[in-house]
Amino acid sequence: MRSSAVSKDVNTVNKPAKSRTALIGGVSFLLVVLASLVFGAIKANQYLQDEQQMPVQVIDFSGDYQHIDIAKLERLIRKAQPGSFFALDVNDVFQLVEAQPWVYRASVRKKWPNTLKIYLVEQQPVARWNEDLLLNPYGETFSAEGKTLALPRLYGPGGSEKTALEGFNAMHALLATTNMDIKELSLSERFAWHVQLQSGIELNLGRQEFIDRLQRFIDVYPLLAQQEKAVKYVDLRYDTGVAVGWVDPASNTENKES
Known part of the structure; x- marks a missing residue:
């Protein structure tokens, strides 16, 4: 009886020890597994980041x-995104591409396993604005980047780009029925319109009813063209009639008639 009791006591003492050993072993194994996973993740990330x-x-x-410098754009992208295919940030590339002067819109996506596909919509210049900028069809400005293009020249105060372009388009449509076209258009601080035609004739249209006044010029021009002297300018700010400045070839001076 006494021997049996001693045996039970020994078993009771050994059970906690075995449980602690098993727990330590399990925790150690878990730590090894976690360490392996972390190490593997680090290595995998390094591999994916490695260009x-x-x-x-x-x-x-x-x-x-036609005007986008593709070689220059590719160099900018590779300089800004020097990492691997997986490290490349599509959003950053998109912002970089759309920030270029001649790019109006762009889409950027990756194509497995090693290609970056970029679709470009180029700016469409319709006029030069204040010499140093260009206007697109929506009246938005962008940099000309030193390019010389045969475009009408528009001038005006800051913020009047859309107004000037809308006025230009309306006048251009009206002049489409004639052999005349606009070379230069100016919009003053008070929003008065001044136009120079390709022929060199200057038109002072004032602030109001400029389309009606331009139509008046179109109506009267055939009579003016019959004169021996060339027309220098026409002031159409009058309610009735016009003031005409003539070029005198002999003296190279202007004569004015109302």
Whole structure:
């Protein structure tokens, strides 16, 4: 009886020890597994970030464009995104591309395993604005980047771009029925319109009813063209009639008649 009791006591003492050993072993194994996973994740991330392992080999540009410098744009992208295919940030590339002067809109996406596809919509210049900028069809300005284009010249105070372009388009449509076209248009601080035609004739249209006044010029021009002297300018700010400045070839001076 006494021996049996001693045996039970020994078993009771050994059970907690075995449980602690098993717990320590389990925790150690778990720590090893976690460490392995972390190490593997670090290595995998390093591999994915390494440009030498997964480089962006091809930047494929598409779209209809004439003025965008594709070689320069590709250099900018590669300089800004030097990492691997997986590290490349599509949103950052999108913002970089759309920030370029001649890019109106763009879309950017990755194509497995090594290609970046970029679709470009180029700005469409319709006029030069205050010499140093260009206007697109929506009256938005963008940099000309030193390019010389045969475009009408529009001038006006800051913030009047859309107003000037709308006025230009309306006048251009009206003049489409004639052999005349606009070379230069100026909008003053008081929003008075002044136009120079391709022929060199200058038109002072004033602030109001400028389309009606332009139509008046179109109506009266055939009579003016019959004169021996060339027309220098026409002031149409009068309710009735016009003031005409003539070029005198002999003296190279202007004569004015109302």
